[in-house]
Amino acid sequence: MRHPGRWLAVAVLAVLTAMFVHMLVTNDAFQWAFMVDNMFRPPIIEGLVRGTVVMTICAMLLGVTLGVVIAVMRLSDNPILRAVAWLYTWFFRAVPRLVLLAVFGNLGILWSRIEFGVPFDTQIGRLFGIDNLELRAFGFTSRDVLTGFMAGLLGLALSEAAYMAEIVRAGIQSVEGGQAEAATALGMSRGQTLRRVVLPQAMRVIIPPTGNETIAMLKDTSLLLYVPVSMELFFQLDAVGKRTFQIFPMYVAACLWYLLLTSVLLVGQYFLERHFSRGYGQQARARMKLRGFAAEQGGGGGGTGAVG
Amino acid sequence: MSDELMVRAENVHKSFGPLEVLKGVDLAVRPGEVSCVIGPSGSGKSTFLRCINHLEKINAGRIWVDGELVGYRERGGKLYEMREKEVAAQRRSIGMVFQRFNLFPHMTALENVMEAPLRVRRESRAEVRERATALLDRVGLASKIGNYPGQLSGGQQQRVAIARALAMRPKLMLFDEPTSALDPELVGEVLDVMKDLARDGMTMIVVTHEIGFAREVGDSLIFMDGGVVVESGAPDEVLGNPRHDRTRTFLSKVL
Ligand SMILES: Nc1ncnc2c1ncn2[C@@H]1O[C@H](COP(=O)(O)OP(=O)(O)OP(=O)(O)O)[C@@H](O)[C@H]1O
Numbered sequence: 001m002r003h004p005g006r007w008l009a010v011a012v013l014a015v016l017t018a019m020f021v022h023m024l025v026t027n028d029a030f031q032w033a034f035m036v037d038n039m040f041r042p043p044i045i046e047g048l049v050r051g052t053v054v055m056t057i058c059a060m061l062l063g064v065t066l067g068v069v070i071a072v073m074r075l076s077d078n079p080i081l082r083a084v085a086w087l088y089t090w091f092f093r094a095v096p097r098l099v100l101l102a103v104f105g106n107l108g109i110l111w112s113r114i115e116f117g118v119p120f121d122t123q124i125g126r127l128f129g130i131d132n133l134e135l136r137a138f139g140f141t142s143r144d145v146l147t148g149f150m151a152g153l154l155g156l157a158l159s160e161a162a163y164m165a166e167i168v169r170a171g172i173q174s175v176e177g178g179q180a181e182a183a184t185a186l187g188m189s190r191g192q193t194l195r196r197v198v199l200p201q202a203m204r205v206i207i208p209p210t211g212n213e214t215i216a217m218l219k220d221t222s223l224l225l226y227v228p229v230s231m232e233l234f235f236q237l238d239a240v241g242k243r244t245f246q247i248f249p250m251y252v253a254a255c256l257w258y259l260l261l262t263s264v265l266l267v268g269q270y271f272l273e274r275h276f277s278r279g280y281g282q283q284a285r286a287r288m289k290l291r292g293f294a295a296e297q298g299g300g301g302g303g304t305g306a307v308g
Numbered sequence: 309m310s311d312e313l314m315v316r317a318e319n320v321h322k323s324f325g326p327l328e329v330l331k332g333v334d335l336a337v338r339p340g341e342v343s344c345v346i347g348p349s350g351s352g353k354s355t356f357l358r359c360i361n362h363l364e365k366i367n368a369g370r371i372w373v374d375g376e377l378v379g380y381r382e383r384g385g386k387l388y389e390m391r392e393k394e395v396a397a398q399r400r401s402i403g404m405v406f407q408r409f410n411l412f413p414h415m416t417a418l419e420n421v422m423e424a425p426l427r428v429r430r431e432s433r434a435e436v437r438e439r440a441t442a443l444l445d446r447v448g449l450a451s452k453i454g455n456y457p458g459q460l461s462g463g464q465q466q467r468v469a470i471a472r473a474l475a476m477r478p479k480l481m482l483f484d485e486p487t488s489a490l491d492p493e494l495v496g497e498v499l500d501v502m503k504d505l506a507r508d509g510m511t512m513i514v515v516t517h518e519i520g521f522a523r524e525v526g527d528s529l530i531f532m533d534g535g536v537v538v539e540s541g542a543p544d545e546v547l548g549n550p551r552h553d554r555t556r557t558f559l560s561k562v563l
């Protein structure tokens with residue numbers, strides 16, 4: 001035999017796999033029939049659609065949009081905008097998502113009503129001898145809005161925006177400065193340059209980590225249990241498990257559901273990445289392969305290989 | 309008085325922090341004139357060129373293009389900087405070609421050329437496509453219309469870049485060492501396109517190390533060193549009979 005070590009490893013893995021399958025089939029705690037009966041119940045499917053799929057889409061849309069804005073602020077010439085952007089990313093990256101969601105779920109304690117208007121209006125009024133001056137444009141009762149889905153969405157989206165801002169910033173900075181200069185020299189405005197020249201190229205750098213963020217977001221919707229958001233996949237599975245005292249089968253069901261959903265996203269990610277590598281066709285790919293090859297050979301890290 | 313000149317620069321100063329790069333540059337370029345700028349590395353040639361389309365703000369002095377003050381508005385003897393939009397409008401009629409081409413790598417050659425007329429001038433797509441195709445044909449790239457920059461040679465990329473600038477119908481073209489990043493055998497094809505442009509009556513300011521080009525095509529030659537224009541005049545005169553030591557020293561190295 002040419003590779004005795006390889007064959008030994010295969011043999012060990014085969015035994016381990018057989019043991020695992022044996023456990024899956026023979027251990028009663030799995031309750032497979034019960035799991036299959038329960039994992040497709042209407043509230044669970046509704047939770048999956050609304051709390052997991054729709055929530056992921058909304059949180060990512062909001063998070064990416066806000067992330068782009070913060071990244072642009074971070075790269076602006078204005079020191080105040082830069083500082084605000086830095087503070088934002090610092091805060092939302094420093095607080096764990098789970099904690100953030102618990103906080104957002106309980107914001108109602110801070111204000112029973114949320115109102116928009118002149119800050120300190122009553123105090124200012126008192127300064128000028130006016131009692132109970134109220135300059136408020138509009139308001140709403142926070143319990144109507146800032147609970148459940150909205151609180152969860154806000155928590156996830158604001159936190160996502162901080163991570164997306166860093167990703168977008170790295171993407172923008174990866175675009176060679178000469179491109180923006182050429183666009184400017186052609187008379188394009190700053191906005192046009194960003195939209196037409198810089199961002200499309202930054203996409204190549206932005207898309208892969210954004211795909212990963214989307215997958216992470218889909219998984220993190222399970223954290224909505226702590227807001228709580230009841231119309232959500234994990235909340236519903238957990239509820240069935242607790243109600244029936246069959247918690248373990250429902251957690252296995254959760255694993256299977258998330259495996260399925262993330263696998264779908266992985267396929268989407270593949271096609272998106274292919275689309276955005278336009279213009280970096282055979283040559284760039286060949287160059288990347290070469291670089292990978294050199295690395296495999298233990299060759300020093302090749303240069304970044306300027307395009308052109 | 310500056311009306312009959314295409315470009316007129318007066319006492320242009322530019323500093324980067326404590327480093328004064330331009331120390332009072334004057335220039336006059338008539339319509340249709342090809343003005344070549346030579347000089348040692350770091351003498352401020354690129355910086356001066358970038359001041360002409362306000363890619364760099366100047367610290368003192370004035371620049372007019374086609375009789376219009378660039379980047380500033382004069383009111384009561386004082387200069388006020390223009391808003392970004394107004395500067396962008398001025399840049400539309402000034403084409404620029406860079407040493408490193410700076411094509412948009414995610415667009416095909418044709419899309420590169422069409423981009424600015426479509427987005428900036430908001431012309432009709434059919435008309436722009438026709439003009440862009442004709443321009444690419446003129447620079448000898450009719451067959452490369454659908455190629456991305458990464459699929460073109462350096463010389464071909466630079467010719468696309470020239471076509472891209474021409475698509476805005478500029479009245480002035482600025483070239484910053486357009487052939488310096490090219491392999492020697494590709495220099496000729498780019499210079500040929502530039503000669504063709506010059507013959508067509510385009511006003512051009514060309515920063516270059518190609519002394520042969522300056523002699524053959526240039527109407528005037530400017531030698532810059534240390535942030536000032538040391539010597540200028542007809543190319544044959546400056547090259548054949550330099551009056552300043554610094555010019556002589558520089559020429560002895562490049563000729
Ligand atoms: N953005 C900048 N910030 C700081 N210094 C700069 C900047 N751009 C140019 N300089 C400096 O200004 C001086 C003149 O640069 P410039 O590029 O105009 O020279 P050049 O004559 O074009 O040289 P070359 O022939 O090498 O292109 C150099 O010392 C350079 O380091």
Ligand SMILES: [Mg+2]
Nearest residue numbers: 353354355485
């Ligand atoms: Mg230069």
